[in-house]
Amino acid sequence: MNKYTNMTRASRLILIEKMVSEKNITSQEELLRLMEGTGMKCTQATLSRDLRQLGVSRGFDSKGGYRYMLPGKTAKTADTLPGHESEAVTGITWARDMMLIYTYPGFASAVALKIDRAGRYEIAGTVAGDDTILVIPRDNISNEAVEECISLIFKNNSQEKQ
Amino acid sequence: MNKYTNMTRASRLILIEKMVSEKNITSQEELLRLMEGTGMKCTQATLSRDLRQLGVSRGFDSKGGYRYMLPGKTAKTADTLPGHESEAVTGITWARDMMLIYTYPGFASAVALKIDRAGRYEIAGTVAGDDTILVIPRDNISNEAVEECISLIFKNNSQEKQ
DNA sequence: GTCATATTTGTATATTTATTCATTTATAAT
DNA sequence: ATTATAAATGAATAAATATACAAATATGAC
Known part of the structure; x- marks a missing residue:
């Protein structure tokens, strides 16, 4: 009423x-x-x-x-019906203070887009191939901070429904 | 920067x-x-x-x-480098002594090609995704030198169009 | 209509947030 | 290193927003 x-x-x-x-x-x-x-x-x-x-x-x-x-x-969520990008990730490692994310073939750019759109300033940028993403942290940002950050992006992603 | x-x-x-x-x-x-x-x-x-x-x-x-x-x-405002704007380039930053160039989606490889073709010694190579380019300077080359270099390439680029 | 009760509102004020200005700290140039 | 220039910060204060409480207004039962 x-x-x-x-x-x-x-x-x-x-x-x-x-x-x-x-x-x-x-x-x-x-x-x-x-x-x-x-x-x-x-x-x-x-x-x-x-x-x-x-x-x-x-x-x-x-x-x-x-x-x-x-x-x-x-909370403008114009993008994303899919919303399961994180499931495409098969592995993560570090090299030369850069994070490497492995995905199923063809999924790298979709996952990278998700990371880019999060707009995290800890991450200077990403470069995606077919099944590998290079995540470049800003200077003086620790690996842990980036991991925290990526974890957050994937967490938000799976919570995103509205 | x-x-x-x-x-x-x-x-x-x-x-x-x-x-x-x-x-x-x-x-x-x-x-x-x-x-x-x-x-x-x-x-x-x-x-x-x-x-x-x-x-x-x-x-x-x-x-x-x-x-x-x-x-x-x-959309977060990318920190732009004044005077280096070429139509497709939306921003430039530095991280881990590498230059990151952001472009409109799909334009990265075109811009990267431009940089590669300039054949500058200072730049060891580029890696382009969809909208991000990673520019890797040679050892012992200063950031300023690379910026100079990129600035020059873009300047030539915009002259071509007129 | 009257009465009882609940909701809405303004005034004054408390609380919270933003900004000014002086100082310190960082960055860049020489 | 030294100096110049810019960025970051805290203390004090201004500005903006929230709330307590009393008064007014609306709603529902008769």
């Missing part, structure tokens, strides 16, 4: 979602002013509660600026 | 990501205390800056509680 029969509140929540999805909102004060412009007014306190209710949170845009965003937009 | 050469900072960033991914962090103060527990200490101000750098933001978990979380699959 719908708990939100209060019209004022209901339409305010709708307006907030609309504003957040369309505009680049950087603070609650800013959103407040935008909403006032449309005749819908409330206080920052109410906005704070509404945003929590909606799951709208302040994150960062691509340039590192603040931006309020809808819950779906935060 | 690699921006993360500071050991203390680099490992702190790693720890932060680890903490955020493993624990349910609800505030910076909380994270601060957790980190202190491992011997890594800094102030809330530094943490605030680090979190922005990492794109880690405070959102809501399924129950509406606060929780710091890693960024979605937002």
Whole structure:
């Protein structure tokens, strides 16, 4: 049953979602002013509660600026129906402070893509052949840190369902 | 060029990501205390800056509680080397005394071919994946020399197109 | 309508997070 | 090494956001 029969509140929540999805909102004060412009007014306190209710949170845009965003937009998982890249891995070893990942033939680039997309700064880059990936850590990053990192990427991968 | 050469900072960033991914962090103060527990200490101000750098933001978990979380699959801005941009090249960095060149998907081998054909002594060889090129300098060749070299190749490249 | 109860809201304030500025530390050039 | 330049940091503080509590408003039963 719908708990939100209060019209004022209901339409305010709708307006907030609309504003957040369309505009680049950087603070609650800013959103407040935008909403006032449309005749819908409330206080920052109410906005704070509404945003929590909606799951709208302040994150960062691509340039590192603040931006309020809808819950779906935060964890953008555009890629991946497959999501079982880690199963293609047959072995891992270290040589010259670089990690070598072995996969079933043809799977290297798919696994490497997964690693690249994780955007981990510990990893300067990967180069994938057909069944082997060369993972190049940044300077001063320990092998353990990279292993941690790779482990995490594969873990996240298997958890990724939404 | 690699921006993360500071050991203390680099490992702190790693720890932060680890903490955020493993624990349910609800505030910076909380994270601060957790980190202190491992011997890594800094102030809330530094943490605030680090979190922005990492794109880690405070959102809501399924129950509406606060929780710091890693960024979605937002593209990280590659550290670019000014003046070396050729159309397909999206970024350049150094790791383990090797140059890594990032390109748009599918362009790596084309760019690598260009480099190979220049026949520069400084460059022992290249290995290209789909969107990443590993440039291996000869022994005793400085990074600067290789950059000079690559810059020259790209300059020639862009002149060809005009 | 009245009454009882639950929800919503604003004010004031507490808490949390971001930023300024001075200092220190690292990196680069000579 | 020495000096210059840039990056990182902490302390203090500003700015932004959350919450306690009282008042107002809505909802449901009669």
